[in-house]
Amino acid sequence: MRATxxxxxxxxxxxxxxxxxxxxxDGVDLVVPDGGVFGLLGPNGSGKTTTIRCLLGLARPTSxxxxxxxxxxxxxxxxxxxxxxxxxxxxxLFPTMTGRENLRLLGAISGVGQARVDEVLEQVGLASRSxxxxxxxxxxxxxxxxxxxxxxxxxxxxxxxxxxxxLDPAGIREVRELVRRLGAxxxxxxxxxxxxxxVEQTCDTVAILSRGRCVATGPVSAVLAGGSDSLLVRVDDxxxxxxxxxxxxxxxxxxxxxxxxxxxxxxxxxxxxILGTAGVWLTELRPEQERLEDWFLRLTAxxxxxxxxxx
Amino acid sequence: xxxxxxxxxxxxxxxxxxxxxxxxxxxxxxxxxxxFFDSADLDVATLRAQGExxxxxxxxxxxxxxxxxxxxxxxxxxxxxxxxGGAFVVGGEWRAGTVATALTWxxxxxxxxAARLGACAATAAxxxxxxxxxxxxxxxxxxxxxxxxxxxxxxxTLALLAAMARIALLTALAATAGAAVATVGRSxxxxxxxxxxxxxxxxxxLRGWRPGIARHLLIDNATVLLTWAPLQDAPSSPxxxxxxxxxxxxxxxxxxxxxxxxxxxxxxxx
Numbered sequence: 001m002r003a004t005x006x007x008x009x010x011x012x013x014x015x016x017x018x019x020x021x022x023x024x025x026d027g028v029d030l031v032v033p034d035g036g037v038f039g040l041l042g043p044n045g046s047g048k049t050t051t052i053r054c055l056l057g058l059a060r061p062t063s064x065x066x067x068x069x070x071x072x073x074x075x076x077x078x079x080x081x082x083x084x085x086x087x088x089x090x091x092x093l094f095p096t097m098t099g100r101e102n103l104r105l106l107g108a109i110s111g112v113g114q115a116r117v118d119e120v121l122e123q124v125g126l127a128s129r130s131x132x133x134x135x136x137x138x139x140x141x142x143x144x145x146x147x148x149x150x151x152x153x154x155x156x157x158x159x160x161x162x163x164x165x166x167l168d169p170a171g172i173r174e175v176r177e178l179v180r181r182l183g184a185x186x187x188x189x190x191x192x193x194x195x196x197x198x199v200e201q202t203c204d205t206v207a208i209l210s211r212g213r214c215v216a217t218g219p220v221s222a223v224l225a226g227g228s229d230s231l232l233v234r235v236d237d238x239x240x241x242x243x244x245x246x247x248x249x250x251x252x253x254x255x256x257x258x259x260x261x262x263x264x265x266x267x268x269x270x271x272x273x274i275l276g277t278a279g280v281w282l283t284e285l286r287p288e289q290e291r292l293e294d295w296f297l298r299l300t301a302x303x304x305x306x307x308x309x310x311x
Numbered sequence: 312x313x314x315x316x317x318x319x320x321x322x323x324x325x326x327x328x329x330x331x332x333x334x335x336x337x338x339x340x341x342x343x344x345x346x347f348f349d350s351a352d353l354d355v356a357t358l359r360a361q362g363e364x365x366x367x368x369x370x371x372x373x374x375x376x377x378x379x380x381x382x383x384x385x386x387x388x389x390x391x392x393x394x395x396g397g398a399f400v401v402g403g404e405w406r407a408g409t410v411a412t413a414l415t416w417x418x419x420x421x422x423x424x425a426a427r428l429g430a431c432a433a434t435a436a437x438x439x440x441x442x443x444x445x446x447x448x449x450x451x452x453x454x455x456x457x458x459x460x461x462x463x464x465x466x467x468t469l470a471l472l473a474a475m476a477r478i479a480l481l482t483a484l485a486a487t488a489g490a491a492v493a494t495v496g497r498s499x500x501x502x503x504x505x506x507x508x509x510x511x512x513x514x515x516x517l518r519g520w521r522p523g524i525a526r527h528l529l530i531d532n533a534t535v536l537l538t539w540a541p542l543q544d545a546p547s548s549p550x551x552x553x554x555x556x557x558x559x560x561x562x563x564x565x566x567x568x569x570x571x572x573x574x575x576x577x578x579x580x581x
Contacts, residue, residue, distance in 0.1 A: 014577070057418050058411055059577040077418040086415045089579070092408030094324050108317050109416045149412070 003067075004157055004188040005032035005055065010064035012050050012212075024050040026212040027064070032190060032205070037183035039203030039220065040192040043300050046209040048192040049089060052161050055190075056086055069157055082110065085155035087163060091146020095135035099126055099145045102134060103152060112152050120148040125174065139166030147175065151182075158182060158189045164198060176202050196296050200224060210300035224287070231268060233259045234284035235275060244278035245271065260288065314422060318430030321409075327399035327499075328434075331392050335442050338388070342366075343449035350457040366450040367458030375470040378538035382471070385446055386478045386537055393435040393482035394506050397489030400431055402499025411578050424570045428490050432562075435486030439479040477536055480555075484562040491569035522546050532558050 007030040013021040025047045032038045040048045053059040055068060057077040066073040068080045093102045103117045121127045124144040134142065143166050150158055163179065164172045179202055183189045193199050199206055200220060207217040216223050232255060235241040241259050245252045250271070251262040261271060268285055275282055322328060350367035358364075364371040366381050373380040404410045404427075417423045454460055493502030510530065518525045525531050526547045535542060535554035542548035549557060 053577070053579070056415055058414055058579070060575065081415060081418040084415070088411055088415065090408070092412045094321070094409065095407070096324050096326060105317060105320060106412070106416055109314065109413075 002034040003031045004034050004069060005030065005038075005190070006065075006067040007031075007051070007055075008065040010051065010054060010066065011062045012047075012054060012059060013062050024212055025054070025061075025064075028209070028212070028214050030207050030214060030217065032188060035183065035186050035188055036204040037179055037189045037191060037202055039199035039206040040190060040209060041194070041196065041199045041206050041296075042192075042209035043194055045211075046194075046300065047212040048194075048209055049161055050212075051209070052086070052088055052159055052190070052192060055159060056084070056088065057081070058088065080157075083153070083156045084159060085150030085153050085157075086159040086161075087143075087146040087150050088159075088161050090165065091142055091149065093134050093142070093145060093149070096133060098131050098133055099137065099141075099148075100130040102145065103130075103149060106149055107152050110153055116152060116154070120151045123151060124148045124178070140168060140171045143167055143171070143175075147178070156187060158187060160189065161192045162194070163191060164193070164195075172198075196224075208296070208299060215299055230288045231261045231263060231271065232284070232286055232288050233261060233271065233275070233282065235259065235280050235282055237280050240278060240280045241275055244274055244280060248274045258284070314417065314426035315429050315433070318426045319434050321404075321413075322400045322427075322430050322434050325400050325403050327403060328396050328438075331396055331399075332438060332442070335388065335392060336445065339442070339446050339449050343453070346450055347453045347456070350453045353457045355459055365458065367453040369454050369458065369460040369463040370467060372447060372450070373467075373471045373474050375467070375474075376538060376540045378534065378540075381447075381450070382443070382474050382478065383537065385443060386481065389439045389442065389478055389482045390485045390533070393439065393485035394489040395503065396435055396438075397431045397486035397491075398493040398499045398502030398506070399489075400486075401427065401490040401493035402497075402502055405493070405497045406499070408579075414578055420574045421570050424494065424573045425566070428487050428494075428566045428569075431486045431490040432483040436479040436483040439482035440475065443475045443478060473539070474537070477539065481533055481536060481558075484558055487562045488565050491565040494569040495572050527557070529558070529561065532561075 007028055010025050010028040010030075011023070012025040013023045015021050028047065028051060030051070040051065042048050050059060054061045054066060055073070057074055057080075060074070068076070069083055071077075071079050073080065093099075094105075097105070100117060100121065103120065104114065107113070107117055118127070121130045124147050126141065126144050126148060129137070129141065134145065137145065143163065147160070147163060150160065158179075160179070163175050167175060176198070179189055179191060183204065191199070191202060193202075203220050205218065206220045206223050208215050208223065233241060233245075234257065238254070238257065238259060242252055242254070245259070245261060253260050253262075263271070272282060272285060346366045350365060353365060353367055355368060358368070364380065366372065371380055373382045404413075413423060414420065489502050489506055492505045493499055496502055496505065514528045514530050518528060518531075523546065525545060526549045531542060531545065532549055532554040535549055535551055536558055539551045541550060
């Protein structure tokens with residue numbers, strides 16, 4: 001597997017005027033494969049933004065090795081940035097300029113032409129408001145403009161820090177679809193989020209960060225399956241399903257109009273076969289979301305707090 | 312597009328820059344109207360006898376070699392404006408978080424820093440030239456209607472133009488200094504506090520403590536550069552050429568040190 005980003009032993013501590021430095025990253029190891037959507041998932045303060053800032057050269061790692069798009073950082077940063085689009089924390093643009101002027105000015109740094117500016121404005125649905133000053137934009141529109149700016153270079157790598165922030169549900173769906181489309185085009189898209197459901201719906205691969213460490217990484221289905229110890233089954237004959245699964249040795253219980261099976265998600269196929277053999281037909285079979293969230297919270301809370309670094 | 316032009320456009324989109332320009336234009340308009348009415352009953356001979364000057368007399372705009380005249384007052388305002396403008400442009404970028412956005416496009420920080428400070432200096436110089444022209448032009452009606460242009464020959468005009476160029480240079484250096492300090496302090500306030508504190512407190516204290524050191528100080532060198540003549544009442548004064556070289560060296564040193572710091576600092580969005 002080729003990797004777009006390789007991070008090895010990344011540590012970052014911030015000096016403070018008083019007291020010991022604050023450790024933000026404590027040896028993060030990450031491999032982001034070429035193409036597709038990669039999620040950086042973790043609660044607030046887990047180190048997602050700091051990792052992104054180190055990848056974009058905005059923060060200097062205290063130690064560790066970073067390799068992006070085949071270039072070692074920080075030496076290869078100009079080559080990396082030439083092929084990378086990014087939103088960090090929030091899209092900071094000039095409020096007195098129009099959306100179009102902001103993009104033209106950014107594009108001028110890299111020689112991006114007017115046609116490309118029009119193209120990305122169309123792509124994020126801002127073409128009709130591109131002549132308005134950015135200060136008149138809603139939070140969601142600013143987020144879209146930030147996305148347009150990130151897309152301007154037609155980048156091989158997109159790094160989007162909480163791209164759904166401030167968007168309404170329709171906007172979130174649009175951004176999600178855009179991100180998935182960009183990933184499907186063969187670009188590598190790194191998306192950070194503190195929302196499990198967001199990552200689940202958008203990403204192919206995920207790394208879970210907690211307190212400055214990477215606590216799990218891999219394909220979304222595999223990583224999240226590790227946290228689910230139950231499946232919810234909806235069938236046309238609930239009692240028949242309960243009997244068939246109990247006979248097969250599964251621990252089962254009623255859960256409203258569904259049946260809860262205490263089992264790993266990897267056995268979903270087996271459950272399907274048993275119920276089919278018993279003549280009970282499935283209408284739904286999925287990991288139990290509530291328990292997944294409990295697992296995520298447990299996973300991210302289990303990491304011991306970062307110790308303050310002694311000077 | 313050249314990074315310098317991009318940065319100049321960014322600087323010109325700072326509202327604070329236009330507020331400063333607007334204040335200068337309002338001040339100019341008020342002064343022009345006041346001078347026009349004040350000069351209605353102007354008696355040049357009496358004025359000269361009393362040793363007073365008037366903007367309605369063209370040669371009072373600039374008295375070569377003395378540092379007297381209308382342009383000396385304009386220079387003070389322009390230099391302070393340049394300092395404020397430089398600090399506002401860079402401090403505003405830190406406050407808005409646009410530094411982080413720009414650095415995701417141009418990762419070579421020294422190049423970005425040099426373009427930004429260069430743009431501040433060039434923009435300040437151009438604005439200074441434009442404001443001086445407007446400032447002087449606003450007194451032309453008073454000169455034509457009530458005053459005198461006697462003595463404003465070619466030599467005097469050249470001296471005036473040279474003074475205007477030096478004032479533009481001083482404004483550019485002030486903008487560079489304000490921008491450099493705001494780069495390190497990451498805010499407009501830091502830039503203004505450090506630069507203002509140095510000029511208002513630091514230099515007077517040093518001058519009082521060690522008079523011999525005065526020839527190295529900003530205010531003394533700026534005064535020599537402006538008048539293009541050594542200071543008359545100072546124990547030691549730099550020559551105009553030395554003052555020019557020294558001030559440019561100070562500006563470049565401030566920009567260089569700020570660049571070294573900027574190259575290493577972590578940049579957050581805001």
